[in-house]
Amino acid sequence: MIRLISIFFALGVTLAACGQSTGTFDGSSNGGVYRIGRGDVDKVQFRMLDSVNALRNASGQAPLVFDANLNAAAATHSRDMSIQNRPWHFGSDGSSPIDRVQRVGYGGTLIGENISETYESELETLAAWMEQPDTRRVILSADATQMGFAWFQEDNGKIWWTMVTGAPAVVPAPV
Numbered sequence: 001m002i003r004l005i006s007i008f009f010a011l012g013v014t015l016a017a018c019g020q021s022t023g024t025f026d027g028s029s030n031g032g033v034y035r036i037g038r039g040d041v042d043k044v045q046f047r048m049l050d051s052v053n054a055l056r057n058a059s060g061q062a063p064l065v066f067d068a069n070l071n072a073a074a075a076t077h078s079r080d081m082s083i084q085n086r087p088w089h090f091g092s093d094g095s096s097p098i099d100r101v102q103r104v105g106y107g108g109t110l111i112g113e114n115i116s117e118t119y120e121s122e123l124e125t126l127a128a129w130m131e132q133p134d135t136r137r138v139i140l141s142a143d144a145t146q147m148g149f150a151w152f153q154e155d156n157g158k159i160w161w162t163m164v165t166g167a168p169a170v171v172p173a174p175v
Contacts, residue, residue, distance in 0.1 A: 033157030070148025074162040112138030
C-alpha cells in the first residue's frame, strides 16, 4: 500500500512540476483538445520519459533510456492504429509488437507495449496506464531498461499513443 501511495505521490509531483503543458487546447465544448505542435515533439517525449522514470524511482526500479529503434516502432504503430481506427496491439498487416521492434532493427527483448486512443495529454495517458495492472507492469517492469514513445495526432485532435519497453540483448562474455 505504501508503494502504491509513493507511486501516486511521484506522479502527482511530476505532473505538478510540469506546470503548463506545451500543447495547446482549442477550447471545444469537451474542455478542449490537446494539440501537439511540431516544436513540442522533444518536450513531450522527454516529459514522458522523466515522468516514467519518476514513477520507476518511486517503486525502486532503475530509470529507462530512449532507444531510437523502439521510438520508430512506437511511431509506426501509432500511425497504423489511426489508419485502422482502433487501438489494438496488431498492425494492419497482422504484425505483433515483437514483429514491429524486429523490423526496425531492435536487437533486444521486447518487454511490453502500451497503447491508447484519446484526446488527452501524454501525462493524463500515463496516469490512466498506471491505473491498470497490465499497463502499469509494462511501465514498472524490472526487466525494462529502454523505452520507445511516440504518437500520431489526427486533424480532429485524437491522439494515438504508443509506448514500447525493452531490454538490450545480453551478449555472452568471451571465454
